[in-house]
């Protein structure tokens with residue numbers, strides 16, 4: 001991924017919030033009101049302290065104070081008025097109603113209490129709505145990111161998933177999105193809100209004492225320098241730590257998926273050691289990040305403590321020399337302490353927190369940068385129905401990143417309705433050839449066409465709607481039998497599903513189960529036998545009623561009893577369809593219209609079973625080997 005700047009990465013993250021701009025606007029509006037209400041409360045501290053110091057304020061003071069100059073220590077400050085206090089006085093004189101209002105508001109404890117009480121519901125509602133909508137947008141963005149990743153990944157070609165660890169993808173979608181979510185919390189809670197609080201605090205601080213405020217400004221750059229320097233480190237270690245976490249997720253996923261093998265080979269200790277080893281690496285990297293974060297926050301604490309000490313000394317000096325009143329110092333310290341320093345502290349922390357989250361966001365965004373190399377061409381057409389057949393025109397193919405061709409100069413015509421078997425030694429390229437028909441991959445050289453139209457010019461969706469695939473490793477979802485068969489055609493009725501199940505020889509078995517079609521099959525269909533799984537997959541294909549059938553080793557792992565049931569089901573499925581069968585068991589394909597024999601990526605023989613036996617070539621050799629194996 002390109003090394004993008006901090007701001008553009010934040011912008012990218014925020015762009016996912018676009019659909020929720022209304023909720024964001026409400027949240028920001030409420031933040032402004034909430035901050036203003038808090039600011040007013042803090043501004044009431046000065047008159048309270050000043051009047052307490054002067055002994056002037058009682059619970060029921062009735063004496064009206066001068067409308068504008070409510071400062072009881074005016075005399076003390078007569079000779080030391082700052083340009084700012086002159087400005088304040090002149091401004092307030094111009095808007096004398098503000099002065100009057102303030103005078104009324106601060107006349108007694110009771111009136112101050114009333115003002116605070118009036119502000120309470122404002123603070124309640126603005127606090128509630130800003131929190132609710134900020135979090136609403138945050139969680140909606142997280143869901144939006146996951147949806148977009150899913151939308152982007154699912155259309156990727158098979159090779160994309162083959163070349164990646166599924167644990168890594170899962171980790172990006174879970175752990176990395178969770179870290180990104182933490183970054184969104186920082187963005188919405190702090191980056192948006194804190195500057196408002198900071199500005200409000202600064203306005204108040206300047207209002208109370210411009211000299212002390214100017215001094216406090218020095219602290220800002222001092223706080224941000226370590227944050228920026230350490231932030232980069234945090235991002236780097238954060239990304240490394242997420243990478244190890246994804247390795248960990250992948251290792252767990254593999255162990256759980258292959259738990260039978262792990263147990264049968266008694267590899268528990270090995271696997272445990274491997275997990276501990278990756279866990280150690282993850283911990284080491286995470287601790288480096290934790291170290292950097294701790295250094296940043298303790299450096300900040302140190303700077304604040306030194307700044308506070310300086311502020312107390314300076315504050316004491318300016319009060320003692322009557323440059324400001326104790327009330328102004330009280331107001332200043334509250335504004336600086338509660339609004340400015342808190343905000344600066346949190347902003348500095350947010351910056352490093354954001355860097356950590358951007359490490360996660362980067363890993364998620366990397367997925368968006370992956371372009372699919374199997375796309376519909378702009379002039380792609382919809383394939384309504386198949387009239388002629390499938391034609392391989394001098395096709396060669398090599399897998400991504402490999403030079404050697406696994407299919408070489410394949411020329412093959414498969415007529416509509418023909419049943420073709422592909423046989424040959426292991427690794428000859430049989431499955432690869434079938435995978436090219438369903439366009440899981442595109443040929444490296446040459447072309448494949450249906451009815452004369454290059455597959456690359458047929459909309460993928462319409463191409464796949466004409467095909468049904470039954471493989472040896474049947475995949476069933478951990479859902480009901482009904483839903484698993486329905487996968488073949490989402491709009492099928494229960495009657496059609498039962499009809500397909502009957503044709504696949506699985507209906508009787510399903511009815512014998514206590515929950516019949518509602519039975520949950522377990523992960524990958526573990527609660528069913530191999531033959532039952534195959535027949536469910538065949539029912540799915542029958543329901544789809546596609547005109548091209550691709551059967552890859554569909555019966556090779558079954559015992560004789562299951563094979564017979566599956567073979568009968570397959571015969572029902574095949575009737576009238578263009579069928580390509582990849583088979584190892586030559587006994588099951590003798591009645592096919594044509595048998596294609598492959599060797600090292602090439603077609604070496606073609607013909608019927610009888611003609612190939614007669615030819616005395618590769619097929620006969622394999623057939624004899626097969627027969628001998630069956631009879632020994």
Ligand SMILES: Nc1ncnc2c1ncn2[C@@H]1O[C@H](COP(=O)(O)OP(=O)(O)OP(=O)(O)O)[C@@H](O)[C@H]1O
Pocket residue numbers: 162399400406424425426427428429430431432433
């Ligand atoms: N996804 C892949 N990436 C890279 N190479 C692959 C991939 N799938 C298969 N191959 C290689 O391509 C060659 C052909 O494999 P293919 O699965 O098509 O053979 P096959 O004839 O179906 O074998 P078998 O009968 O053992 O299933 C093999 O050498 C295999 O190692």
